[in-house]
Amino acid sequence: MAKAKTIVDERTLAGWLSSPTEARAARLLEEDKEPVFFHADVEEHVQDPETGVTKRCDVTLRSRTHPIATVEMKRPEVAAADSPALQSDSWSKAVGRGLPYFLTANFREILVWETAKGPDQSRPLIRYTLAADLSHSSFAPKRRAEISDNWVKFLDEFAQLLHQREEKQKGPRKLPPQVLELKEVIHEAAEEAAERIRSAVNEDEAFRQKTLEAFRLQFGVEISLNPHGSKDRLLAESLQVATIATFVVTTRLMLYQALANSNRADGTTFALDLLDITRSTGDPQRVLSDLAGLYEHARRKTGDFETQFSPSELDDIVFVDAASSRRDVGELWGKIIDVVQGADWEAPVTYVPGLYESLLDDEHRHVMGVHYTPDPVVELITAYAVQDPADIVLDPASGAGTFVTMCYERKRALGSTHDQSLAEVYAVELAQFAASLTGFNLTLADTSASSAYPRVFRTDFFQTYPGEQSGLELPDAGRVPYPQQVDAVVGNPPYIRFESRLPEERQEVFNFLQRHFLKTQTAYPNFTGKADIWAFFVAGAHMYLRPGGRLGFIVSWNLLASDYGDAVITFLARYFKIHALIDSRVERWFAAKQNTVIILAEKVADPAAKLSHQSNPNVPADHQVRFVRLKRPIEELVSSEAPRGKRAEDLIDEILATDHDAGDDLRWDIRIFAQKALLEMETSTDGFGDE
Template sequence: MAKARNIVDERTLAGWFSAPTEARAARLVAEEKDPVFFHADVEEHVQDPETGVTKRCDVTLRSRTRPLATVEMKRPEVAAADSPMLQEDSWSKAVGRGLPYFLTANFEEILVWETAKGNNQTTPLIRFVLAPQLGHSSHAPQRRAEISENWVKFLDQFSQYILELQNKEKGPRKLPPQVLELKEVIQEAAEEAAERIRSAVVNEEFRQKTLDAFRLQFGVETSLDPYGNKSRLLAESVQVAMIATFVVATRLMLYQALANSTRPDGASFDLDVLDITRSTADPQRVSSDLAGLYEHARRKTGDFETQFSLGELDEVVFVDASTSRKDVGLVWGKIIDVVKGADWEAPVTYVPGLYESLLDDEHRHVMGVHYTPDPVVELIAAYAVQDAADVVLDPASGAGTFATMCYERKRALGSTHDQSLAEVYAVELAQFAASLTGFNLTLADTSASSAYPRVFRTDFFQTYPGKLSGLELPDVGRVRYPKQVDAVVGNPPYIRFENRLPEEREEVFKFLQAHFMKTQIAYPNFTGKADIWAFFVAGAHMYLRPGGRLGFIVSWNLLASDYGDAVITFLARYFKIHALIDSRTERWFAAKQNTVIILAEKVSDPASKLSHQSNPNIPDDHCVRFVRLKRPIEELINKDVPRGKRAEDLVDQILETTHDTGDDLRWDIRLFEQKALLETESSADEFGDE
């Protein structure tokens, strides 16, 4: 009788891949390289209840942040690596997880397949031999070192394939490559300015003026105490100087963009060359040189008065002090050289990211500032803005990403520059961010005849539809807040409501009461533990006309908290919720928590105050689509059409889905009748628990 062979099961063999993968990643990181693969996670296995033999075992290859490929394993005596059965199993799991690649392996060799090409391919992307002529798993232990070594070589080859594909897809960069260089020279100039600021704050008048200016820029408190903790003074002075320097740099970018552009009649603006006295050690001389250029630009263009006006931050960054260095003119000359050497077209595509990178972690967290990537903004704008004449409001504009995308969306739909600029409203509490919103809208079309964006520097909860604002524009006068809008879009702050000052919380309550008492509809009950974005959802209801659309990106707490349940209930009563979208493949910005996109349409208010019944203006059979994306949004939009239209098809495909989908390579979609969301055990809870 033949001696039985010692079978090594798939799970054991798969486990051999984990440690070499992580060791390889650690080595590459130590070499200051960025690995494609960080982990090879051994996942679920299913045993035959009769024999106890492992029937199924996966490995998932992961990057630092997301899964990239699933690997289906069989022993060499069970199946060939290109077995149709093995390919079917691996492909189905890749589809279910939204992964771009699936792999099949029998430990003798491993094959890479592209998920989008289906489950019956004949030619793999990569075929790699791990253990030549390994015919039976019983021989694998003696060859473990060989298998591990070749697995690492395989990862090298697979990584190279992915990197080459990514570089090919990116193509040539249209946007200026000097963005990082600009950040470096801004930091250098800010460090010099910070020395002068630390010296100057011994003057209490200057210190208080700087504190007031910084409070306006950030909405948070700082001290700049020259007699207090030195480390804190150092950090605060650098942050103040960084922001002030960046504000001046954006003005220089605007100047250069105008110098490179033409008037509507085709003639140039004929601006003087952007430069300063580089040999000076006097910061006031630099400030004077720049002020002269600003006045020259205003006179030559007959426009841009607000954008080229000096403010408190100019006084801060160019304060004269005994610590002024000889290279003040030189460091500002470096900024000018970078600005002059780049094409600063469409700054909204890169300025917000630069803005975020210049904020330290503490202030970015306190302010709830997180830059939303363009593809996400395009999706929301494509849903919310349906017509060239739509009036749009972003109640917390940050650097202006949403406002500018909606401007571009309206232009793509046929609106003029003047009309689009007059019909896109933005509200922003932080003066610094508000100035960036105005800057990005101003540079949306530098050849246009007017540049007066409607950006309100105030707290959204101090606004009211139709009320006169504090914004006054040349040839326009004081601007009113819009009475009704067709779309409310944005990424409202993710900060706790209870962290606001008592008087600020009272402002929010007064803001909501003014609307909800007037309309006699149920007052939203979000509790004190809610993030402030929940109250922005209620505020959007105030401004939207019936039929107007809400497009927000909010925290995952919408689907995983008590106050999130209250927001869902509020939306289910007064909106047709078209979709709630999250992603299993990417985080949409650098917040620690995941996020959800809300796409909803306001309906007419009910005739009487609601308690817990459904709104009669929402059809009983209206369904909410819970969408979990399996691929990054950037891969789902159409890049062959202009900005403003690239996400149209994606939105249509999602909203036209009428049944649950689980085998789509792009997403999983589950439909629930909206009236079910008003029940105690809501379908949103089920979605959030997955």
């Protein structure tokens, strides 16, 4: 009689994976590498009441802080790894836990599937052999070492997949073909300009200082351009300076061509001269003179766009008259003009930020904080924040103007006019170049309109105050004050440590809040220590919003994972109705290294007296907060058929209409909490203490 096979149950087999997972993580940490996977936890087992054999067993792969994927295990004699029933079980658990991946295994092999694609998939992302030809669990103990070794190799491959997808998600946005072509010719012209810039830096200290100051003013970044230092660094910095300056000049050419292609509201054209320069010249000053003539011509013919066509220090830098081995500057700029003339440059906000981001090397992109928010995220936030065509909107840190341009488009989609929308959308931006990009994107929002004077304040948000005069003067409005009260504050405020600011800058922020505190007795939290500066932007938004006005910010995930984040939530719970806090399981929303959270909240009326630890009587006692974790990219959730500015309306309406926990929806998990419970998270309320 044949000897009966000894069954090794799934729980035992799954348990073999825990130790090698943790050992792999420890080894990577010793090599100064951050593991993706720290644990393989056996979480659930169900025993058959008749046989006592474990029939089902889950393993959850975890990072240091959160689960990544659920694994459904079967013995090889019970099911194939790609069994539909096994897929369905594992997928349903991944959906319930909000995980982007689910795995199926039978210890002969293991398969990785993507949760968003559903339970009925034919092709896994990864198919990996753990024990070739393993036919029965009884043979598994003899092959335990083989299974463990292959499991570690599988984790290496799975981790590589996750890294690749993460890099793809956070990398520069995909650019349309004509923009990629423009990027190439910008690089060609910049390489020639970089040689002249290096020569000028070596020969003229005044030029070097002028360039350093321009980059401090325009971009808020320090460079050295040291002719006596590292040659490689000088090469890299001069090329980056030339690339950025060439890009700035190119945006003016794009504006010129867009105006030349457009019709006025009455059907007539601007009748602009052909965009061109002397292509046979090797003299950069001749090219600069030709372009200056075109700018002046555009100002005269349009009677508009004075600010957009004004020269800047970057013109003098990119066209500096200095020694060069090349004499093809006119030809190179002619190539840029050919590309500009050969494409449609409407709606630049959809591609200009991505073009600029792609022109920067990794070091400069990080130092300059150039990370733009994807359109679908901006659509979602503005669909919530802007409810009426007459809404007045403020972005206190506008960057390239992605949010304010979307707000303009949303107001137009809701029925507002061009003039009204342009006059009711305000932007504040410290970096001069970013402020000019905001103005550029708003200017080209409607080239057929008769006026184009965006309300862009080039200053630090913490130097503004509601209703006071600004330094901005426009031909159609004179000196423009900061808005007194707005209906919406939107944006992606910077993720910079407050403690990294200069002492006088930190004091400026405290003075900004102290001034309003003395006026309204608002109990601002004490955002000291390791707080990011965005926390202060939340408090500043409260100053500008009218009661009933809406806040839509995307901020660091530290909102949900730090002491100062607790203080922000407590502040929001006291002075706002928090409608939703949204994060994502499946994507990062821009290229910063940390995850992010969307805040959607509505300001309530200020209380009659200063609040300390009690609830605000103007916040309804039964108000509920939705904590939303998305399981699909926002781009897949917004409408592709609706016009820009209205694509996320249905998505916002459905999220805000949810009044119960929702864990089995393929799109998101939603958990409902009473807002009054969030006041218990308070750390300190009477801010403006010592640092």
